[in-house]
Amino acid sequence: MNDAARIVATGEDARFQAMIDGDVDAFARLCHPDLVYTHSSGVTDTLDEYLAKVREGFYVYHRVDHPIHDIRIVDDVALVIGEMNADITANGVDKSMRNASLAVWKQVDGEWLLLAFQGTPVPVV
Numbered sequence: 001m002n003d004a005a006r007i008v009a010t011g012e013d014a015r016f017q018a019m020i021d022g023d024v025d026a027f028a029r030l031c032h033p034d035l036v037y038t039h040s041s042g043v044t045d046t047l048d049e050y051l052a053k054v055r056e057g058f059y060v061y062h063r064v065d066h067p068i069h070d071i072r073i074v075d076d077v078a079l080v081i082g083e084m085n086a087d088i089t090a091n092g093v094d095k096s097m098r099n100a101s102l103a104v105w106k107q108v109d110g111e112w113l114l115l116a117f118q119g120t121p122v123p124v125v
Contacts, residue, residue, distance in 0.1 A: 032108065
């Protein structure tokens, strides 16, 4: 793993920890202002919409496991291919999720920021 991939992997760890901790400010610092966050339900939030939902308790993360399968760096963009498996409360409903995921990080002025996230449910077979 090269230095850029290590930095992005550390950013992934930090963002998921911020989600578990409910630390909206820490999460926001890791994000690009144009963040597109697409939930496994298909709902897409902007950064401001997502942060508001977390602040209001709409999303509460109890546990997140996020194995990374690959990080591909292309110029100033990093693609993080992996999983997001979590126990959450969404709008008052407890859920266990098993998702394939793609996170897109962009380097801006030497700093890697989360630009997009997509979680896709993995079918139970």
